[in-house]
Amino acid sequence: MSELAAAPADTRPYSPGLEGVIAGETSLSYIDGEAGRLLYRGYPIGELVHRGSYAAIAELLWTGEWIADAKLPCLPVSEPVLTALRALPADARPMDALRTAVSVWGAVTNPSWPPTPEQARALTASSPSALAAFARIRQGLEPVAPDPDLDLVAGFLYQLNGVKPEAEAARALDAYFVVGAEHGFNASTFTARVITSTRSDIASAVCGAIGAMKGPLHGGAPSEVVEQIHEVGSPERAEAWVRDAIANNVRLMGFGHRVYRAYDPRAAALREVAESMEHKPDWLELAIAVEDVALRVLAEKHPDRALKTNVEFYAAPVLMGVGLKPDLFPAAFALARHAGWTAHAIEQGANNRLIRPDVRYVGPGARPLAEA
Amino acid sequence: MSELAAAPADTRPYSPGLEGVIAGETSLSYIDGEAGRLLYRGYPIGELVHRGSYAAIAELLWTGEWIADAKLPCLPVSEPVLTALRALPADARPMDALRTAVSVWGAVTNPSWPPTPEQARALTASSPSALAAFARIRQGLEPVAPDPDLDLVAGFLYQLNGVKPEAEAARALDAYFVVGAEHGFNASTFTARVITSTRSDIASAVCGAIGAMKGPLHGGAPSEVVEQIHEVGSPERAEAWVRDAIANNVRLMGFGHRVYRAYDPRAAALREVAESMEHKPDWLELAIAVEDVALRVLAEKHPDRALKTNVEFYAAPVLMGVGLKPDLFPAAFALARHAGWTAHAIEQGANNRLIRPDVRYVGPGARPLAEA
Numbered sequence: 001m002s003e004l005a006a007a008p009a010d011t012r013p014y015s016p017g018l019e020g021v022i023a024g025e026t027s028l029s030y031i032d033g034e035a036g037r038l039l040y041r042g043y044p045i046g047e048l049v050h051r052g053s054y055a056a057i058a059e060l061l062w063t064g065e066w067i068a069d070a071k072l073p074c075l076p077v078s079e080p081v082l083t084a085l086r087a088l089p090a091d092a093r094p095m096d097a098l099r100t101a102v103s104v105w106g107a108v109t110n111p112s113w114p115p116t117p118e119q120a121r122a123l124t125a126s127s128p129s130a131l132a133a134f135a136r137i138r139q140g141l142e143p144v145a146p147d148p149d150l151d152l153v154a155g156f157l158y159q160l161n162g163v164k165p166e167a168e169a170a171r172a173l174d175a176y177f178v179v180g181a182e183h184g185f186n187a188s189t190f191t192a193r194v195i196t197s198t199r200s201d202i203a204s205a206v207c208g209a210i211g212a213m214k215g216p217l218h219g220g221a222p223s224e225v226v227e228q229i230h231e232v233g234s235p236e237r238a239e240a241w242v243r244d245a246i247a248n249n250v251r252l253m254g255f256g257h258r259v260y261r262a263y264d265p266r267a268a269a270l271r272e273v274a275e276s277m278e279h280k281p282d283w284l285e286l287a288i289a290v291e292d293v294a295l296r297v298l299a300e301k302h303p304d305r306a307l308k309t310n311v312e313f314y315a316a317p318v319l320m321g322v323g324l325k326p327d328l329f330p331a332a333f334a335l336a337r338h339a340g341w342t343a344h345a346i347e348q349g350a351n352n353r354l355i356r357p358d359v360r361y362v363g364p365g366a367r368p369l370a371e372a
Numbered sequence: 373m374s375e376l377a378a379a380p381a382d383t384r385p386y387s388p389g390l391e392g393v394i395a396g397e398t399s400l401s402y403i404d405g406e407a408g409r410l411l412y413r414g415y416p417i418g419e420l421v422h423r424g425s426y427a428a429i430a431e432l433l434w435t436g437e438w439i440a441d442a443k444l445p446c447l448p449v450s451e452p453v454l455t456a457l458r459a460l461p462a463d464a465r466p467m468d469a470l471r472t473a474v475s476v477w478g479a480v481t482n483p484s485w486p487p488t489p490e491q492a493r494a495l496t497a498s499s500p501s502a503l504a505a506f507a508r509i510r511q512g513l514e515p516v517a518p519d520p521d522l523d524l525v526a527g528f529l530y531q532l533n534g535v536k537p538e539a540e541a542a543r544a545l546d547a548y549f550v551v552g553a554e555h556g557f558n559a560s561t562f563t564a565r566v567i568t569s570t571r572s573d574i575a576s577a578v579c580g581a582i583g584a585m586k587g588p589l590h591g592g593a594p595s596e597v598v599e600q601i602h603e604v605g606s607p608e609r610a611e612a613w614v615r616d617a618i619a620n621n622v623r624l625m626g627f628g629h630r631v632y633r634a635y636d637p638r639a640a641a642l643r644e645v646a647e648s649m650e651h652k653p654d655w656l657e658l659a660i661a662v663e664d665v666a667l668r669v670l671a672e673k674h675p676d677r678a679l680k681t682n683v684e685f686y687a688a689p690v691l692m693g694v695g696l697k698p699d700l701f702p703a704a705f706a707l708a709r710h711a712g713w714t715a716h717a718i719e720q721g722a723n724n725r726l727i728r729p730d731v732r733y734v735g736p737g738a739r740p741l742a743e744a
Contacts, residue, residue: 014394017569018729021393022386027735042736043744051741066744080459084472087455088479096479099579100456103475107460107468185731187570191563191580197389198559198587207471208563208580215570217726354589357390359557363399364414369423372415372438 010360023355024193028061028343029182036262036308040182049269054153054177054339058124061182061343062117074146074155075125077133080104082143085130090138094131094331095219099210101130106203114349115202120342123202128152128335132159135328153177156335157322168277169322172284175273176318179266179311180336182343188212188219192341196348197355205345210334219333223326224253225316228290235289242293246301252294254313261306270314281321287314382732395727396565400433400715401554408634408680412554421641426525426549426711430496433554433715434489446518446527447497449505452476454515457502462510466503466703467591471582473502478575486721487574492714495578500524500707504531507700525549528707529694540649541694544656547645548690551638551683552708554715560584560591564713568720569727577717582706591705595698596625597688600662607661614665618673624666626685633678642686653693659686 015021030039038045041060048057055072059065077085081104088097105126111119133143136159144159153174157165165173183189191212192205213219232241245252257264271291274284291309298307319329387393402411410417413432420429427444431437449457453476460469477498483491505515508531516531525546529537537545555561563584564577585591604613617624629636643663646656663681670679691701 010394012392012394014397016396017725017727018390018393018395020384021390021729022382022384022732023390023729024388025386025732025734027733030733030735030738037738039738042739043741044738047741066741068744080461083459084456084476087452087459088476089452092479093482096475096482096575099576100472100475100479103468103472103579104456104460107464107472110465110468185729187566187726187728190727190729191566194559194563194566195580195584195587198584198590200583200585200587200590203468204471204583204586207475208567208583211572211576211580212567212570213572214576215567215572218570218572353389354559355389355562356559357393357395357557357562360394360397361399361402362397363402366402366409366411366416367414369415369419369438372440 012358012360014360018357023185023190026184026344026347028340028347029184031184031259033257033259034261036260036265038183038265045179045265046269046272049175049178049273052178053151054174054181054336055151057178057181058339061339062120062346072121072125072152073148073150074129074152074159075122076146077126077129077143078105078108080108081130082133085134086137088134092138093214094134094328095210095214095334097134098127098131098331098334099207099214101134102127102203102207102210105130106201106207109203111201111203113199113201114352115196115205115342115345117346119202120339120346123206124338124342125152127338128156129159131328131331131335132156135160161323165322168279169281172273172277172318173322175270176315177336179269180315180333182337182340186218187215188337189341189344193344193348194355196345197352199352202342202345206338206341209337209341213334213337214330219330220312222312222316222319222329222333225312226320226326228253229283229287229317232286232290235286238289238293242290242297246297252298254310254316255294255298256307257310260308260310263308264310266311267309267314270311270318274314274318281317283317283320287317384730384732386732390729395557395562398556398716398719400712400719401556403556403631405629405631406633408632408637410555410637417551417637418641418644421547421550421645424550425523426546426553426708427523429550429553430492430711433711434492434718444493444497444524445520445522446501446524446531447494448518449498449501449515450477450480452480453502454505457506458509460506464510465586466506466700467582467586467706469506470499470503470703470706471579471586473506474499474575474579474582477502478573478579481575483573483575485571485573486724487568487577487714487717489718491574492711492718495574496710496714497524499710500528501531503700503703503707504528507532533695537694540651541653544645544649544690545694547642548687549708551641552687552705554709554712558590559587560709561713561716565716565720566727568717569724571724574714574717578710578713581709581713585706585709586702591702592684594684594688594691594701594705597684598692598698600625601655601659601689604658604662607658610661610665614662614669618669624670626682626688627666627670628679629682632680632682635680636682638683639681639686642683642690646686646690653689655689655692659689
């Protein structure tokens with residue numbers, strides 16, 4: 001063996017970004033981008049939004065059981081989590097605060113291996129309280145204790161605003177949480193599975209997942225949808241604004257998707273909830289008007305391209321409509337995705353195998369340090 | 373489109389655990405398991421331990437430059453990090469404390485995209501101070517401020533124990549940090565790259581990596597080596613103990629490795645440092661005696677199997693020798709790996725592409741919820 005021989009050429013096939021590589025198996029969700037179809041454990045997302053709550057969908061993902069009247073009230077924030085959140089600067093990113101809260105939660109609860117539905121319930125019901133607490137602390141307000149009579153999404157809004165939400169607003173946000181709960185091996189869910197595959201704990205998995213979702217290539221930039229809808233200003237101006245934007249090659253935010261060529265079934269489900277509201281927030285009214293015009297003009301100008309509404313388009317008005325500040329949108333998405341992340345941790349742990357790809361070395365050949 | 377048609381069979385090839393799949397390229401390290409060879413940017417690990425310090429190796433990984441006299445003193449722990457660490461229970465796992473410290477560090481510093489050597493230096497020099505602070509706080513002791521005249525590893529020991537370490541002890545731990553700094557696409561480094569690939573920040577990447585390393589399938593169980601060496605008790609008993617263990621099918625901890633068939637070059641480098649010490653801690657003396665006997669007896673009993681010393685075998689006596697409690701070993705490994713994790717974050721960010729594999733659906737076929 002010569003330590004100074006050059007590294008041999010690596011002739012193994014290279015899959016950049018692992019695109020198209022099947023890294024694992026799941027029973028949790030099925031995505032058909034061509035048909036615009038999303039199933040959780042076989043059930044269509046539209047039916048789930050229509051008949052279920054986030055608590056019921058989370059239980060379905062964790063246990064496989066459909067319990068239509070399942071409840072999952074928010075849990076109180078523990079003192080160590082609250083102390084850590086109070087110590088953060090007021091201008092800290094909410095995703096950083098949420099990641100920190102989950103890390104402290106893990107340090108306090110020390111979840112055992114393998115991940116369980118009990119652990120998933122406890123973490124999923126703690127994080128909304130922690131995010132709401134941070135959102136109040138940074139404004140100089142005191143956190144509000146959770147109301148055990150409210151289900152998770154209504155309970156989150158209550159802790160955020162200090163008043164019980166209107167039923168329709170809670171229902172709209174619950175629908176958003178349902179459609180955001182799970183979506184296959186995106187980068188954050190894959191991160192959670194890689195971490196779990198080392199036999200690490202569920203809090204470590206969700207911490208890593210939050211960090212991955214924080215990246216704009218994954219968590220997106222929902223505030224850009226807000227800015228565009230804000231620019232439109234009123235339903236009457238929608239037609240002129242959209243035509244002007246397309247004429248000037250401005251990209252319409254909230255249309256087109258990596259996977260979905262058809263209308264994103266999550267956007268369809270959210271629109272249905274939005275349209276059924278008796279008192280729509282102005283934001284929703286405006287978004288529906290903009291969408292109608294945008295789809296019509298996009299089909300007219302780009303008949304060859306599959307530019308349909310994606311879930312981000314409706315996430316923005318729903319989140320604005322229930323009173324969330326735009327910088328909380330990514331963290332709200334992360335709260336919704338807790339159900340999926342933790343369900344994937346349970347699924348990985350139940351049939352575990354270390355996830356560990358290889359890497360190709362492309363650096364300098366072997367060389368003596370003495371000559372450096 | 374029928375929402376109730378069964379999911380079509382997925383015929384794409386499946387790579388369980390991504391074993392043998394090349395997920396990316398790196399210039400940071402090259403591993404040749406057959407020859408027992410590890411190079412950082414082309415330089416053999418043995419030479420790096422012999423001629424360099426952890427600070428120099430970290431700079432080499434971050435920038436590609438070899439600066440033999442590079443310095444990287446520990447940085448003070450910020451108030452928010454200290455407050456979060458004080459809020460943790462005294463029996464919290466040190467890896468959970470370290471993950472939390474990195475999360476708060478990220479919330480406070482808000483590192484921009486893409487990851488840079490400056491960010492890598494700041495985080496790598498902050499984490500040892502945070503871990504040392506937690507190790508003191510949990511014993512009811514006050515944290516010790518870092519000494520700017522001490523380099524990173526000596527400075528870590530100083531903050532841990534409150535007294536300046538002996539030069540030989542600091543040198544032994546520095547060698548451990550050098551050999552632990554980087555090792556290709558293990559699960560934690562891969563986690564850091566997946567997180568970075570979403571354009572998330574360096575703190576999110578290291579948070580996720582710590583969570584992955586926490587799992588025993590990755591971070592290992594170095595305390596088991598300690599227990600075995602402790603059982604041996606004295607060099608004179610080594611021969612009898614090892615023969616007895618092998619006769620009773622007790623697995624000898626610290627021998628054999630997934631990648632290395634030859635003597636692990638990291639173990640070789642640590643042994644060289646250990647043997648050159650004028651005043652070896654008892655733990656090192658004992659470990660060297662046990663290793664000599666174990667290699668001889670393993671070769672005699674299993675001549676067909678490549679059971680050579682691995683890095684864990686020497687990690688344990690070095691860490692014990694410098695006074696670390698066994699439950700701090702995984703976190704000390706994580707401190708050492710900061711250089712590699714952050715270097716991979718820089719490398720990923722410099723030529724980024726989202727890492728996102730696919731998943732095969734194996735759950736129930738499409739079914740109506742109404743019948744659930």
